Amino acid sequence: MILMMYSEKVMEHFMNPHNVGEMENPDGVGEVGNPQCGDIMRIYLRIENDVITDAKFMTFGCGAAIASSSMATDLIKGKTLEEAWEVTNKAVAEALEGLPPVKMHCSVLAEEGIHKAINDYREKQGFEPLKEKTDA
Amino acid sequence: MNTNKDDTGNIIYLDHAATTFTDPKVLETMMPYFTENFGNPSSPYDMANVSKEAVDSARQQVATAINADTDEIYFTGGGTESDNWAIKGIAFANRKKGNHIITSSIEHHAVLHTCQWLEKQGFEVTYLPVDKYGQVRTEDVKKAIRDDTILISVMLANNEIGTIQPIPQIGRIAREKNIYFHTDAVQGIGQVPVDVEALNVDLLSLSSHKFYGPKGVGALYIKKGTRLDNHSHGGAQEKKKRAGTENVPGIVGMGAAIEQATSQLEEHAAHMKKLRAQLVEGLLLIPATHLAGHPEKRLPNNVNVIFEYIEGESILLMLNSYSIAASTGSACTSASLEPSHVLIACGFPHEVAHGSLRLTLGKENTEEDVDYLLQTLEPIIRRLRAMSPMTPKEQRE
Amino acid sequence: MNTNKDDTGNIIYLDHAATTFTDPKVLETMMPYFTENFGNPSSPYDMANVSKEAVDSARQQVATAINADTDEIYFTGGGTESDNWAIKGIAFANRKKGNHIITSSIEHHAVLHTCQWLEKQGFEVTYLPVDKYGQVRTEDVKKAIRDDTILISVMLANNEIGTIQPIPQIGRIAREKNIYFHTDAVQGIGQVPVDVEALNVDLLSLSSHKFYGPKGVGALYIKKGTRLDNHSHGGAQEKKKRAGTENVPGIVGMGAAIEQATSQLEEHAAHMKKLRAQLVEGLLLIPATHLAGHPEKRLPNNVNVIFEYIEGESILLMLNSYSIAASTGSACTSASLEPSHVLIACGFPHEVAHGSLRLTLGKENTEEDVDYLLQTLEPIIRRLRAMSPMTPKEQRE
Ligand SMILES: Cc1ncc(COP(=O)(O)O)c(C=O)c1O
Ligand SMILES: Cc1ncc(COP(=O)(O)O)c(C=O)c1O
Ligand code: FES
Ligand code: FES
Numbered sequence: 001m002i003l004m005m006y007s008e009k010v011m012e013h014f015m016n017p018h019n020v021g022e023m024e025n026p027d028g029v030g031e032v033g034n035p036q037c038g039d040i041m042r043i044y045l046r047i048e049n050d051v052i053t054d055a056k057f058m059t060f061g062c063g064a065a066i067a068s069s070s071m072a073t074d075l076i077k078g079k080t081l082e083e084a085w086e087v088t089n090k091a092v093a094e095a096l097e098g099l100p101p102v103k104m105h106c107s108v109l110a111e112e113g114i115h116k117a118i119n120d121y122r123e124k125q126g127f128e129p130l131k132e133k134t135d136a
Numbered sequence: 137m138n139t140n141k142d143d144t145g146n147i148i149y150l151d152h153a154a155t156t157f158t159d160p161k162v163l164e165t166m167m168p169y170f171t172e173n174f175g176n177p178s179s180p181y182d183m184a185n186v187s188k189e190a191v192d193s194a195r196q197q198v199a200t201a202i203n204a205d206t207d208e209i210y211f212t213g214g215g216t217e218s219d220n221w222a223i224k225g226i227a228f229a230n231r232k233k234g235n236h237i238i239t240s241s242i243e244h245h246a247v248l249h250t251c252q253w254l255e256k257q258g259f260e261v262t263y264l265p266v267d268k269y270g271q272v273r274t275e276d277v278k279k280a281i282r283d284d285t286i287l288i289s290v291m292l293a294n295n296e297i298g299t300i301q302p303i304p305q306i307g308r309i310a311r312e313k314n315i316y317f318h319t320d321a322v323q324g325i326g327q328v329p330v331d332v333e334a335l336n337v338d339l340l341s342l343s344s345h346k347f348y349g350p351k352g353v354g355a356l357y358i359k360k361g362t363r364l365d366n367h368s369h370g371g372a373q374e375k376k377k378r379a380g381t382e383n384v385p386g387i388v389g390m391g392a393a394i395e396q397a398t399s400q401l402e403e404h405a406a407h408m409k410k411l412r413a414q415l416v417e418g419l420l421l422i423p424a425t426h427l428a429g430h431p432e433k434r435l436p437n438n439v440n441v442i443f444e445y446i447e448g449e450s451i452l453l454m455l456n457s458y459s460i461a462a463s464t465g466s467a468c469t470s471a472s473l474e475p476s477h478v479l480i481a482c483g484f485p486h487e488v489a490h491g492s493l494r495l496t497l498g499k500e501n502t503e504e505d506v507d508y509l510l511q512t513l514e515p516i517i518r519r520l521r522a523m524s525p526m527t528p529k530e531q532r533e
Numbered sequence: 534m535n536t537n538k539d540d541t542g543n544i545i546y547l548d549h550a551a552t553t554f555t556d557p558k559v560l561e562t563m564m565p566y567f568t569e570n571f572g573n574p575s576s577p578y579d580m581a582n583v584s585k586e587a588v589d590s591a592r593q594q595v596a597t598a599i600n601a602d603t604d605e606i607y608f609t610g611g612g613t614e615s616d617n618w619a620i621k622g623i624a625f626a627n628r629k630k631g632n633h634i635i636t637s638s639i640e641h642h643a644v645l646h647t648c649q650w651l652e653k654q655g656f657e658v659t660y661l662p663v664d665k666y667g668q669v670r671t672e673d674v675k676k677a678i679r680d681d682t683i684l685i686s687v688m689l690a691n692n693e694i695g696t697i698q699p700i701p702q703i704g705r706i707a708r709e710k711n712i713y714f715h716t717d718a719v720q721g722i723g724q725v726p727v728d729v730e731a732l733n734v735d736l737l738s739l740s741s742h743k744f745y746g747p748k749g750v751g752a753l754y755i756k757k758g759t760r761l762d763n764h765s766h767g768g769a770q771e772k773k774k775r776a777g778t779e780n781v782p783g784i785v786g787m788g789a790a791i792e793q794a795t796s797q798l799e800e801h802a803a804h805m806k807k808l809r810a811q812l813v814e815g816l817l818l819i820p821a822t823h824l825a826g827h828p829e830k831r832l833p834n835n836v837n838v839i840f841e842y843i844e845g846e847s848i849l850l851m852l853n854s855y856s857i858a859a860s861t862g863s864a865c866t867s868a869s870l871e872p873s874h875v876l877i878a879c880g881f882p883h884e885v886a887h888g889s890l891r892l893t894l895g896k897e898n899t900e901e902d903v904d905y906l907l908q909t910l911e912p913i914i915r916r917l918r919a920m921s922p923m924t925p926k927e928q929r930e
Binding site: 151220253353460 | 544546548551552553554555556557560567568569571572573575576577578579580581609610611612613614616617625641642643644646647649650654740742747748749750762763764765766767768769776777778779780781782783846849850852853857858859860861866867
């Protein structure tokens with residue numbers, strides 16, 4: 001039943017995900033999720049002058065989780081950290097032409113993964129981590 | 137929707153535990169009862185007798201298939217209703233005797249959720265653990281029995297991992313203690329011999345669409361003398377035990393299907409076992425792959441494997457794009473939060489249980505189907521593992 | 534058995550309240566779902582989506598037919614299950630609020646026996662009387678309501694005498710008092726307009742085989758926000774409210790049938806009323822014959838007449854030998870000891886109630902059928918009366 005609810009875009013990103021793989025010496029890494037729940041997402045960032053020049057991901061999860069990882073990393077590439085912070089799970093889901101309601105949390109993982117990776121970078125740079133907005 | 141079908145446009149259906157197609161020969165037997173012989177079997181005229189006789193002869197077919205008496209077979213709306221009826225029927229009718237029920241932790245939800253509902257009505261339920269192969273231990277049954285135990289319900293064969301339970305032995309224990317014993321044989325029938333005498337059961341559930349019969353019809357075997365309340369109250373159908381106008385075409389189809397399934401049992405099981413061996417052998421060549429369920433005491437058509445480091449829905453999604461239909465115990469498919477309660481009860485950790493793939497064979501499957509599955513699956517597993525942060529480096533190629 | 538068919542070998546079927554044939558067009562819509570699109574709607578692959586979409590579209594058809602929202606329709610195994618679910622579901626889920634139920638004394642057994650079973654579980658039930666036409670009085674409903682009343686269940690139209698109940702009015706009373714209101718619309722649908730909004734109901738039962746759909750499938754309308762327990766526990770089908778693999782072909786057939794029945798409602802009702810008028814007129818020419826049920830507020834296809842001095846089974850037996858299928862409220866047909874509880878509730882003495890004949894028309898019936906019935910019946914009544922010691926001399930010719 002879930003398959004029918006996936007858009008073409010989700011299937012496109014799921015079958016041929018962009019930005020898959022580990023990154024050597026990333027500037028920021030964020031890992032979110034819980035293997036018990038069947039999902040782990042790790043986001044890697046390459047950052048130059050506060051701009052994300054490259055992003056990669058490794059994901060253990062369902063089709064929506066993989067497609068969200070692919071889309072989210074696409075969306076933040078080339079963005080400043082400030083802009084990337086504003087990429088919400090809703091934006092990821094919209095870019096995927098929608099996600100089934102029960103799969104929205106998979107896009108939340110992507111948002112959280114990016115935030116964690118950005119904060120990882122900030123902390124390495126000696127800055128305060130940014131606070132999560134609590135409306136996801 | 138991705139419908140990247142295989143060359144022939146055919147679907148390789150490997151989910152026969154979910155449901156089967158209605159056999160064309162079975163469907164043929166049903167057809168006259170829709171538009172021509174459509175009379176209500178309870179009606180007092182010749183035209184309706186044709187329906188009544190058809191229902192009676194299907195009842196005979198079901199009885200013969202499981203070695204019961206004809207008047208011990210009651211038709212229902214499916215396996216779920218049969219399970220609900222057996223359990224609630226016994227519970228409500230024997231409440232004065234006691235309010236304790238024993239079942240296993242790997243039953244189908246039709247049993248488990250019924251028991252949970254009865255707990256809300258004041259009944260007490262013991263859910264027996266299973267060993268790593270999914271088998272209930274008879275000593276555990278013995279230990280769980282109390283003076284107020286009125287029912288034991290343990291399934292004949294599990295729908296996810298195919299493990300066959302020691303039903304005759306549990307039945308013997310129940311009989312010694314004078315406790316009613318129900319078994320859910322929904323997955324067993326047509327795959328292994330089902331004989332109510334040999335199994336020592338008082339109640340046994342069946343569902344037609346699992347053995348090439350139509351959906352929406354099932355049966356409950358009720359041993360003569362068993363005291364149980366009705367599940368659906370109303371008209372005097374089924375000797376006043378199961379009300380509702382009989383689904384005549386469905387019942388006729390179920391009769392034809394069970395006769396076919398049991399008459400072809402040996403040959404069918406041999407075919408299934410051959411394909412299963414081919415399948416298991418191929419699957420276990422993939423590293424970090426485990427067979428769930430019992431290595432031998434399992435349904436001939438059931439394979440359940442667990443691929444570490446990856447998640448089942450994504451496997452199904454990719455298989456689907458290659459026109460293969462299969463099933464998983466991952467929570468991500470069902471929108472529930474928990475992975476398969478069966479795999480968890482067998483001791484698999486949550487994250488491992490998420491990587492399960494159930495392949496259940498059917499009579500139309502061929503060696504070519506199995507080859508196609510194996511060829512298709514291996515690169516899928518590799519691709520998904522390459523993406524997974526859980527996969528150890530050395531397994532990522 | 535006597536099968537002295539009429540010249541054409543056709544049966545004149547006048548028992549549509551018992552069951553109808555499945556309309557060939559309806560059957561056609563079902564056929565692809567047996568052997569081809571046979572997937573389990575819950576399964577996560579494209580093939581199964583076809584089944585899921587078919588079920589959803591049937592749900593839409595049912596919703597449209599009764600002016601409900603699509604997600605207020607739940608498929609069941611028939612009218613009996615719908616009635617059982619509505620009543621027990623409300624009773625068990627609202628027990629804390631109260632344990633009193635109100636129903637009428639002329640409900641179908643699917644309602645009455647369910648209520649009687651609940652009485653054994655500690656619920657209290659008031660069975661409202663009816664007037665001589667079989668109508669519940671709204672004042673009686675008002676009087677019966679108590680602080681602990683949790684459910685009122687009154688049928689839309691009676692299956693024996695066709696009397697239509699003041700459902701919108703009873704619904705208004707129930708709503709004012711914040712009491713759930715269920716109606717069994719099994720006989721009403723396809724004969725009279727059924728609009729859940731206009732009827733002020735929270736729950737409404739349907740059965741497919743009463744309107745040219747297949748047997749073994751029904752539906753329950755459940756107004757959003759209604760608190761009720763499940764009747765069959767198990768899998769997550771029907772938004773976790775009604776477990777069991779969906780009877781996809783049956784559901785598809787029910788959808789097609791209800792769409793057809795409601796789109797043709799006016800034309801059908803007009804046809805029925807015309808035949809009914811012809812029938813009643815002819816029947817009442819026979820002396821000592823009474824129309825049971827309401828003279829106007831009745832189903833367009835229902836005629837129920839009582840012939841004094843004779844017994845229904847013998848009428849049916851003779852009609853059968855002339856290839857006419859009909860029904861009676863006599864106890865002698867059903868092997869029960871009591872004649873129709875409906876006729877008794879309407880005030881007919883037992884010996885009179887035994888002489889009832891129910892003729893329920895259907896869309897394939899013609900004026901010729903009615904003529905044939907009238908011609909055949911009149912001498913039958915005469916013959917039986919000539920044999921009966923109850924018949925007064927002057928009526929024995
Ligand atoms: C073991 C078992 N019991 C009960 C059921 C319920 O049968 P049905 O879905 O036909 O009601 C199933 C199938 O879903 C099953 O596999
Ligand atoms: C008024 C009424 N309610 C309920 C039912 C039960 O429907 P089913 O026999 O389809 O379960 C019937 C028909 O028998 C009926 O006429
Ligand atoms: S990862 Fe489990 S639902 Fe998406
Ligand atoms: S007279 Fe024979 S059963 Fe009623």
